[in-house]
Amino acid sequence: GDGNIRYYEVSMEKPHLTYLTEYRSYNPQKGIGIMPKRGLDVSSCEIFRFYKLITTKSLIEPVSMIVPRRSESYQEDIYPPTAAAQPSLTAHEWLSGMNRGPIMMSLRPGSELLDSQTLPPERPLSNSMVQVSPQPLEPMKQPAEDGDQAPFSLLEEKLAKWTAEHHLGEKSCLTNGFDVFECSPPKTENELLQMFYRQQEEIRRLRELLIQREVQTKQLELEIKNLRMALGQL
Structure with a gap:
C-alpha cells in the first residue's frame, strides 16, 4: 500500500x-x-x-x-557491466549440473558482449537429485493467416475508442459548467476570486488528464511492442 x-x-x-x-x-x-x-x-x-x-x-x-550528471558523455562509474540477454547455459547443461556465471555486457552504446564470469566449479549431482532428461519442446503452432492481424486490430480499436472518449472534453473548456473563455471580465473582487479558483481547478483537472493520457499512451505502445516481438518469434 x-x-x-x-x-x-x-x-x-x-x-x-x-x-x-x-x-x-x-x-x-x-x-x-x-x-x-x-x-x-x-x-x-x-x-x-x-x-x-x-x-x-x-x-x-x-x-x-x-542521476544528476551531464549526459553528453557515457558515465562508466554508474553503469557497471550487467547481465546480457543471452543465456550462458543451455537447459541440458543446467540439468546436467553445470554452473556458469551470466554473460556480461557493457551499457556503453555500440559495445560488444563481455566474457562470462565463471562462478565456483561445476557442482556434481547429489544422490537425492533425480536425473531429468530434457524433453523436446513442442513446436509452436503458427496462427492462422486471417488472425495474424487480430491483436493489432484490437489495439487499434482500443486506441480509437480511448481517443474518442477523451476528445469529448476538448470541444468546450468548462469548469463546473462555467466557460472560462466566453465570460466577461470580473468586475468585483469576489468575482475575481471565483474566476481564479475556477481556473485553478481547470488547470488541476487538465494536468491529471495529461498524466493519464501519457500513461495510457506508454501502456499501449508497450502492448504493441510486446505483440510485435511475440509475432516475430513465431
Whole structure:
C-alpha cells in the first residue's frame, strides 16, 4: 500500500548505506516491476526504472531514477557491466549440473558482449537429485493467416475508442459548467476570486488528464511492442 520509493547508495566504505532521495506519491501501489539494466536510457543517466501498478486507477506508471550528471558523455562509474540477454547455459547443461556465471555486457552504446564470469566449479549431482532428461519442446503452432492481424486490430480499436472518449472534453473548456473563455471580465473582487479558483481547478483537472493520457499512451505502445516481438518469434 505504500506509494513511496526510497533511493539509497551502497558503497564499500563507511557509511555503507547513504540516503539520496525519495519518490513520493499519494497513490498506493499494488505491485512494482523493474526494467533490466540493459533497457535503461544511459543518455539521460537513468539508473533505475520502475513500473508501478496503481490500485485506484488500474494504471501502470513508469518511475525513473535519474542521476544528476551531464549526459553528453557515457558515465562508466554508474553503469557497471550487467547481465546480457543471452543465456550462458543451455537447459541440458543446467540439468546436467553445470554452473556458469551470466554473460556480461557493457551499457556503453555500440559495445560488444563481455566474457562470462565463471562462478565456483561445476557442482556434481547429489544422490537425492533425480536425473531429468530434457524433453523436446513442442513446436509452436503458427496462427492462422486471417488472425495474424487480430491483436493489432484490437489495439487499434482500443486506441480509437480511448481517443474518442477523451476528445469529448476538448470541444468546450468548462469548469463546473462555467466557460472560462466566453465570460466577461470580473468586475468585483469576489468575482475575481471565483474566476481564479475556477481556473485553478481547470488547470488541476487538465494536468491529471495529461498524466493519464501519457500513461495510457506508454501502456499501449508497450502492448504493441510486446505483440510485435511475440509475432516475430513465431
